[in-house]
Amino acid sequence: MTTTATRVKTRRRRAFTRRDIVTLVLFIGVPSFLHIFWVWIPALSTIGLSFTFWNGVKISDIKWAGLANYNTIFTASPQFYDALQNNAYWLLWFTFIATPLGVLLAYQVDRAIRGHKIYESVYYIPVVLSLAVIGIIWRFMLGPAGLVQVLLGHPGIEDAIPIFGNYSINTYVILGIASWRHIGYIMLLYLAGLKSVDPSLREAAAIDGATEWQTFRKIVLPAMAPVNTIIIVITVIESLRAFDLIYIIYGTSTGWPILGMLVFVNIYGQAASMLGAAYAVILFLLSIIPIVFYLRTVFREDIK
């Protein structure tokens, strides 16, 4: 075994010309450096700063705080649990409603139902817009004196129906708006995957008398395993990192608090303090743990 290893090593060393090394340095070194410099150093600094009191201006003002920021968040924040709840709603809604709808649409479009080209375009259009733009569009439409208000017969500010500030419906309104884009996004990703599934597999299933549902579950879904992983990861990330839509609709007043907004308000706002860093660490852990766990299971299966 040792001999093989050495042989591989020597062979590899011989294979690297000067040019190869330059290429490697350029293609691996530069991105690694940028990644470490722009992603890992700030991330690790944030983790470090979350254990301090600081207002973000003079380095000399940084004071060790221990777990005080975390303690404040868990025991004395008026918004942390609301934010956690809203992020959880977002995740559940995307997982059980928006993403499955996107998959369903992709499947229907792929089956070339009548008018599938039109459906495809219609559902895809919102995806080209960023969530910030989507926020602006819907804020204008649903806000006081907006198009929807006018159509509902409430053109004036004085009798505008409360929507974004109405806490019995605003969760659904916001998740609806977010889904408007997410469904199309998932549809497109899934559609790309479906196109790559060998049609003969389905034909074979059909000949064997499988129903539509059986074909989907037993044939299409397993053949789509890599795409499924991507879609699950995207759904989790999109749900937890949600920020732009809420910022556009509510500004920094956090009328519908989510973790991303609490990070922003507490680290960037006039009230800069390292509470924001602690929120960021919490958000980071929440995002990374399920994803690492999921990816590990998936890759382990792949190795088998």
Place this chain on the structure above:
Amino acid sequence: MSNEVKENGVSRRTVLKGAAIGGAGLLGGGTLLSSCGSDEATGPVKFTARTNDETGLKIAQALVDAYTAETGIEATMQGSGDTNAFQDGISQYLQGTPDDAFQWMAGFRTNFRADQGLLVDLSENIKNLGDQMPAGFVSGATNPTDGKQYIIPTTWYPWGLHYRKSTMQEIGLDPEGLYNWDDFMKLLEGTKKKGLIGYALGDKGGWEAMGTFSILNTRLNGYNYHIDLLNGRAKWTDPKTLDVFKQFEMLIPYMNKNVLDISWDGMRDLLLQKKCGAIMMGSWWANDFKAQSQADYDDLWIVPFPEINPEFGRDSIDAPVDGVVAAANGTNPEGGAAFAEWCGSENGMLAAQAAGDTSLYANSRLDSSGYDAFNKQKLAVIGEAKNVMNFLDRDCRNDFAGPIVGVQIQNFLKNPKDINKILEETQAAWDALPPLA
């Protein structure tokens, strides 16, 4: 306690009151050599307006044009873009490559950044203005940490009940005679009967309703209690604080149903469109009424918020002072300081006035005889009060005002029944604040 905002004490309040009534001729520095923004600063100056609306930008443009015409120094201006974002990101903005001078707010928001070394010390410039700058404003602009001034006060405005005279006439009500809470309730009932919103409020921004909270607190519990509460010397869980919210709750039936959907500009528009009786707001947007038409502006009126507790009468008011500051990290800090000084001078004020600024001026040379009826009324409203406040988010720490008090008032408006829990949380949040660095 280390996390208190230091105050300037009695002097500012009493002297400001004097300034409000008497106008010119107060103590001041007394120098006759008050030069207008000269010095050796000659490089081009960049100026950021703390607004992005048409009238505000017009005024800012007029300021830089007049400055260039007078001094020959090239000056340019830009709007703030999204004003809330500008205000939120101010510390970051000042650490980057900011414009040399920008419009800002006196009080904690200035003093805190001054303590961080982000603003230019303008004490010399205030001295240059001499007797043009009444002592009350100098005192209001003074940072209690080091006794220096970092902002040149330019304009100020009272927070009060704004209404349209024509609307009140149509429904046969006379808010001028309004003095106490019962009168006020009758007024609200009357407007409501006519199918209008009695007390229009928009709190989407999270700060608008702070004005109502502050005035109710000072009316019920007095100025000292209010300032103590904002600085941790009184408790949010105190029954006196609870009373304030109980009083607030009495206004809710007269409010629009979409309080959390509209912002301050929605409140202004409701008044502009004659859809409501009164709004509790600062008068800075009177410019927009004037921009709409002179008739609309003439129709606008302000009265002090009514008395609730006779012990305190109507002795307190929010009358925030705005001004111009110079950024320490700007490319031309001396030029910025000179420009800030000029903005506070008589010539700067006249330039702003000519461009449609209807605010009250800090500068004593522009005596109150030249004010229009609405401005005289604003002065009278301020003059009645003994205690002048800077507004809640300038009277207390920024990491408490916005993320805690603002949010909790929204939570109260969302569900007034939760108030006990809300107040407990607010107190817990205060107790958990780190020392103010």
